[in-house]
């Protein structure tokens with residue numbers, strides 16, 4: 500049986516490891532964070548991801564999945580080592596490959612057995628080539644090593660489903676042997692396997708993420724113009740989506756894309772293209788539109804309120820998107836910073852993200868258990884994440900609970916008809932403003 504080891508038990512590594520075990524392989528996940536491994540050894544996932552905990556326990560019980568901090572023991576006789584370590588953003592926007600090279604050095608110094616190293620982490624074009632040379636240069640034993648690229652396309656909140664039912668598996672290899680090993684590993688998944696060069700595989704990942712980011716920024720740009728010319732973005736996207744070449748996915752306007760991938764991957768590709776002497780104008784535009792879009796609700800609220808100082812502000816939704824407790828690049832963070840700096844009192848609700856948000860703001864924000872509690876006596880409300888718990892609220896609650904029901908919705912959670920019927924002042928993205936006559940009289944400017 501192929502001995503598979505995963506380096507890095509974060510989103511990518513952990514989900515990959517668990518799903519490979521679910522597909523029938525024997526897998527060991529390695530991470531240097533002891534607390535994380537201790538939790539996993541008890542069958543508890545350190546991240547919130549639907550279905551993940553169940554699969555961890557199931558495969559541990561079936562003796563197909565184990566966790567360790569002892570990388571030497573895990574790597575030494577591995578047949579295949581997947582790298583799922585983080586590649587965060589450097590100050591200048593480039594990708595930070597420190598974790599990749601640390602793992603590569605540990606692998607080189609430890610393996611006593613021929614091994615295929617598979618890079619799952621998102622890395623700039625040419626990294627697979629460089630890592631292969633690096634490992635070969637640092638080998639301590641006479642063994643054969645090859646590096647293959649196998650980018651992942653899972654989205655947070657649907658990571659298990661995306662892995663078990665992926666649209667495609669991309670494999671970048673430079674030898675028939677590596678192709679065969681990876682094809683055999685992925686055979687049980689029964690998904691289309693696309694084999695190509697390592698550099699093309701690396702590029703597929705960036706190009707896919709940057710295209711999706713561009714799609715979001717484009718629709719946000721159009722939504723902003725809709726507001727200026729009196730059109731409704733929902734009607735516009737519906738009209739566009741009937742063209743199969745455009746489709747109806749990733750056309751939801753909002754306060755910009757966040758998370759650990761799009762912001763980092765757009766900047767990394769833009770940085771890399773400049774290094775190569777080419778300006779990737781479309782990606783640059785996507786980044787610029789997104790930066791501005793984050794503060795779109797503040798701009799709207801400032802037209803109604805001269806200052807936020809001393810106001811009670813309800814914030815519904817903290818995470819960068821629903822279905823995850825991840826706050827990386829969440830628009831809520833810079834917006835709440837701005838509100839607190841201006842002396843507002845912030846009362847926040849999020850169904851899952853509060854514990855993580857407390858690490859960002861241990862003080863200064865009041866965390867509430869329900870949207871109703873956050874809205875109690877509030878002067879205005881911002882909606883930053885489209886959680887089901889928020890989208891399914893009866894809009895009358897805003898009128899009943901708030902002191903002055905001014906609602907700024909960054910994710911178009913509610914229909915304009917509902918907002919009108921609720922008698923509140925409601926502003927969203929790319930759609931006409933709803934004004935409630937009785938409320939407008941109370942404007943505090």
Ligand code: UGA
Pocket residue numbers: 621651652653654655656708711715748749750751752753754755756757758759760761819820
């Ligand atoms: C993204 C990609 O969707 C995955 O395919 C990819 O594998 C992953 O990055 C990665 O590189 O690891 P993720 O960051 O989890 O996944 O989240 P998405 O669901 O793509 O959403 C990203 C951001 O775009 C969120 O802030 C979301 O609110 C925003 N978004 C998404 C919109 O504003 N409008 C949309 O129509 C769709």
